[in-house]
Amino acid sequence: MLFRVPQLVYFMAPAYLANMAPPFVRYWKGWNRPISRRWLGTHKTVLGFVAGVLTAMLVTFVQRRLAWSGSIVAYDEWALLGVLFGVGAMAGDCAKSFFKRRLGVEPGRPWIPFDQLDFVLGALALVHARVALAWSDILAILALSFCGHILVNHLGYWLGVRDTRW
Ligand code: CTP
Ligand code: MG
Secondary structure (H helix, E strand, O other), X not given: OHHHHHHXXXXXXXXXXXXXXXXXXXXXXXXXXXXXXXXXXXXXXXXXXXXXXXXHHHHHHHHHHHOOOOOOOOOOOHHHHHHHHHHHHHHHHHHHHHHHHHXXXXXXXXXXXXXXXXXXXXXXXXXXXXXXXXXXXXXXXXXXXXXXXXXXXXXXXXXXXXXXXX
């Protein structure tokens, strides 16, 4: 099963990079607005969502050009695939924030393991029909994503891109 790890990470790369994009919109000083101040909080923004979707599309575009033999999905329809990865990841992230706010968890406060898996579950929900994934693949993706997310967030915190470690 270990030999599948590079394939699975490559497959999920659009969702991973999409999820890394939103924190960077804080450097943009022009127009932006919260998606829903009331239900999600002021920090979940329209441009953050759009940045995630565009990033996923950029990744699937590059993946089509790379035409790596280890790909487990076809990239002919890279734009559609990118939209599915990006919208899935960003919607999953927003859905998680919705439940966090309902439960009274403040923005930025950790809510493990949903902070780590929201975008993965959202992306998988939209793309799983286009790819042959075994249950073992899905479990491996969840485990890899969980650990990878914690690693990357801590790195982002030390680099000053994120305000919170979790
Ligand atoms: N962000 C954004 N638009 C989004 C999602 C995120 O602008 N749709 C930016 C915000 O600056 C946010 C940062 O990315 O503070 C980090 O996002 P995330 O880790 O998803 O938010 P949390 O601080 O964990 O908030 P929550 O408690 O709602 O999960
Ligand atoms: Mg978070």
